[in-house]
Amino acid sequence: MKSEPSVYGIDDLRRDRRTSWGGVRNYQVRNMFRDDFATGDRAFFYHSSCEEPGIVGTMKVLGKAYPDPAQFDPESEYFDPRSRPESPAWLAVDVQFQRRYPQPLSLDVLRRHPALESMLILRRGNRLSVTPVTEAEARVLLSLAAGLAGRG
DNA sequence: GCCAACGTTGGC
């Protein structure tokens, strides 16, 4: 799950302990929230548009997706006048802070790893702020992350 | 339903 640290980063999540991951206005992501997210799922936190893009930690999904309240709030930048409460267009999920890596798993490192070659988030032109990670990819990422800790 | 124009994203 991708976010710009200048907007909301891993340190913000660590401080808040948990947050509503909303404001996503993309139908593919909406569908993933709706169909693929389950309580207890784990997710990687990715920093984009920053000095060192990469995976900076992990979090846990706290429950099923629910209507993103911001879509009904005219004051919100995520307001969607076409959305109706009886058929909400956009969803959000609650996530809980789990871990912050001592240093980011940099985009460079991720790109160099053959086992991560087909990860969607690394694909050129990827537009999705939430992308699936396979079991095998997750294992590789977690072991790379474990390696980071040692270098402290 | 097509498709060009447009806006946004994100790495560099």
Added chain:
DNA sequence: GCCAACGTTGGC
């Protein structure tokens, strides 16, 4: 700031 790449929009 640039630019490639994509999703969305809207005219037809």
